[in-house]
Amino acid sequence: FELSGPGINGSPLSISLEELKEGSWGPVSSRQAVLQCAGNRRAEMAAVKLVEGRAPWNHGSIGNALWTGVEVWRLLRKAGLQRPSEDNAAAGAPSSCDSAQHLIAEGWDFHAEGGKHFEASIPLGKALDPTGGVMLAWEMNGAPLLPDHGYPLRLVVPGFVGTRSVKWLKRLSLSASESSSAWQQKDYKILPQAYTTLSKADFASMPPIMAMPVQSAILLPEPGSVIDASQVSAVWFRGYAWCGGGLPITRVDVSADEGATWATAKVVEREGGGQGSDVAPDPNAPPQVGSRAWSWVKWQLPLQVPPTLRESGGKWRVCCKAFNINCDSQPGSLASVWNFRGLACNAWHYVDVAVLPAA
Amino acid sequence: FELSGPGINGSPLSISLEELKEGSWGPVSSRQAVLQCAGNRRAEMAAVKLVEGRAPWNHGSIGNALWTGVEVWRLLRKAGLQRPSEDNAAAGAPSSCDSAQHLIAEGWDFHAEGGKHFEASIPLGKALDPTGGVMLAWEMNGAPLLPDHGYPLRLVVPGFVGTRSVKWLKRLSLSASESSSAWQQKDYKILPQAYTTLSKADFASMPPIMAMPVQSAILLPEPGSVIDASQVSAVWFRGYAWCGGGLPITRVDVSADEGATWATAKVVEREGGGQGSDVAPDPNAPPQVGSRAWSWVKWQLPLQVPPTLRESGGKWRVCCKAFNINCDSQPGSLASVWNFRGLACNAWHYVDVAVLPAA
Structure with missing residues (x-):
């Protein structure tokens, strides 16, 4: 070149x-x-x-x-x-x-x-x-x-x-x-x-987009998955979280009630588990202020199937959001970040799964 | 010292x-x-x-x-x-x-x-x-x-x-x-x-808080203000917006329908109007990616009193949110950022004013 x-x-x-x-x-x-x-x-x-x-x-x-x-x-x-x-x-x-x-x-x-x-x-x-x-x-x-x-x-x-x-x-x-x-x-x-x-x-x-905002998504279970409550009492939710500008992710939360209450997921991998560096970072240690993170984190959390769904079955709606080290988190509503080009979408990420009753 | x-x-x-x-x-x-x-x-x-x-x-x-x-x-x-x-x-x-x-x-x-x-x-x-x-x-x-x-x-x-x-x-x-x-x-x-x-x-x-997230608030009209729709057809909303970490504010939006639709406010002052620097920054120019902003921006926007309130009076609920140059914005819900210490609250900021009918 x-x-x-x-x-x-x-x-x-x-x-x-x-x-x-x-x-x-x-x-x-x-x-x-x-x-x-x-x-x-x-x-x-x-x-x-x-x-x-x-x-x-x-x-x-x-x-x-x-x-x-x-x-x-x-x-x-x-x-x-x-x-x-x-x-x-x-x-x-x-x-x-x-x-x-x-x-x-x-x-x-x-x-x-x-x-x-x-x-x-x-x-x-x-x-x-x-x-x-x-x-x-x-x-x-x-x-x-x-x-x-x-x-x-x-x-x-x-x-x-x-x-x-x-x-x-x-x-x-x-x-x-x-x-x-x-x-x-x-x-x-x-x-x-x-x-x-x-x-x-x-x-x-308008400034050109450079650094990207806090982002996270649920990868598993996939949308439309069927959970048989007669077989399982809890489901593992897993996904990624990342923020642009090198800002480390400090926390990932998951909600099963449209954001009224949140459980904090466990970060199980940081910086690709250390590939490309000498040492795999401890996913449990808090990120250092001022350090740069370019890789995503992987997170997971087991959620109990809610009693009402265990009993009667139905749609189970779960969402996630993350925080970066500046305490920025994701907006709940897609409408608040909607733009005609469809860029930088970082609202809470939802997944709907179907629960078959345990009875 | x-x-x-x-x-x-x-x-x-x-x-x-x-x-x-x-x-x-x-x-x-x-x-x-x-x-x-x-x-x-x-x-x-x-x-x-x-x-x-x-x-x-x-x-x-x-x-x-x-x-x-x-x-x-x-x-x-x-x-x-x-x-x-x-x-x-x-x-x-x-x-x-x-x-x-x-x-x-x-x-x-x-x-x-x-x-x-x-x-x-x-x-x-x-x-x-x-x-x-x-x-x-x-x-x-x-x-x-x-x-x-x-x-x-x-x-x-x-x-x-x-x-x-x-x-x-x-x-x-x-x-x-x-x-x-x-x-x-x-x-x-x-x-x-x-x-x-x-x-x-x-x-x-948990990492200590250092840089703070995107923030904005409505300063005027104050909560509980009374708007006489027989006297005014529109009201100026004014406030501040700021983000920690030196990240410039790129946009401030105002919504009168709980976040379903948003109008973009005009930024009328950046960096304290230039106090402390040689030149007052043009509030209309987009912030440069990579530049640092330590001061807040002041913004304003005239909103028409909604027809239904003009006619019958009642509570007018307006909120604001801002974006920083990384495209991070504010979360809509207080519940999503709630924490026991009550720190770093940056949900959309609401103000309720009372409208007296025009008739």
Whole structure:
């Protein structure tokens, strides 16, 4: 791929995958990180009110993987971009180069109409932060990237909406302004609820989605599962929870009465159980304030089948929500976060299962 | 006050207010920042279910002020604590000194029983971050601190729960571990909902509150106001919105139908209108991803008196919620965030006003 822009020595540079693998641009390392589509759980929003006609994802448009590659902050340092003085950092400068404020990534894929290559940008401060987690990755879960996942090389931007993790990387460039592509300027912006069309949207007044909000979902039992109360008295509920921006999850709660009361689930795995790090984190220890979490947590909780359902059977409705370390939690109602694009849906996640009576 | 601990040259140092004012420990500067009590809006939680018997605050246990003093990161640099290498920063080190991980602040105030001085700590990374905003302040809104606000000198930790902004400062010390005081270890922790007593709480499993979640409230009209629909057809709703952790507020919504539909309010002031900075930020411009906001925003929105209330009069129930730049918003239900200590209440904020019919 090509690396260019202000502050880059010898710009434009041409950097090969072989150079990256040999460690010429920094040591090879691995990191567990979630990528979540902005439209994860869009189908739930669409059930409230019509959303723009895009992919009606359920809660599976998210994944946690072990990424192997090179840290982008190390690569940019080697390419010439110096750490800012602390005085300049205090004033918001991401590096010693005044005119570099954004990192633009271009992919080899292009739009069928017009032929423009996919392009997105992130604030350069994120890319240059040694704790920002941004990588150039060529392996996913220990194997070369599959074509669908961006072979041979992709950007991985942990904590940010998935679309910034540009696949099939063609070019990285530094710029004073963010990408001018429609993917940056229009597609991944949350419209205020009054908008039910795109035609009058004042996109310039809306910030692009970067970090994603607190999220959680119930994976098991699946919706529509049948629980035979003559066979079981309790059911294990299991799922994931994650928050963007590197903010650790502190708690996951489950409710069987539409949110009136909540039981706290047990977190059984953090940071992919430690894959990519030296030590598996203790899931029972409270997350440290200021530490970064890029991976999801897995949680579980056994719930007793309610006596009335044991007796008569019927629909059992259970929901979950999580808290991040800033004490932010998820909104109960889909209507309160509904937006015409169907983005960043993080209302409580419900699952309905059918209970057959014990008698 | 006294400054001591690993990495401090000549520890313990005695630093006078005069030295601070003369600029010996860094230039004197000013910053707008909100301080919010962990118990802001506790009264609303208490209405759901009994909370521990402490101050039943409404939504006024929060304030935005212009603080004048010295940046703590500059003071600690001058005292000898060096910036970590980027390799060490990537591994989570806040400074070049391995054994300094927390900044403990002690006040001159003490507990009536036992005589222990008030003490709290923050992660040292927050204090040493040039964009972390932590100050030692001797002026509030351009005048010397009043006794109630910590005269002569206090710590100001923007974005964190108010209790960490230790008043009547006696001592700052660096430590490998956080403060062992009950104020740090027990008082400002959110108990899972199952706890309705403190006696069995496993406090070690809960992280202390530091950054606070998205918050907003309606200030006008006040609860119980009477609107005469024969005199007015619309009412201006006004309030504040703020988020901890320096995360900018991107939007404030108001609903007159319990959250089914929302209108977006106009943000009329950001960052205290620019007090403490060179330029007043444009309240209409979208906040930049990665920038820090410590001040609240003021918002307003005119709502038409609903036709049914115009005709027949009655109770008009309006609520607000805000979004931060990570797309986190506020939960609708108080029950979902209820906790026995009554902390970090950030459910939608409701106000009920009375409408007299127009006829």
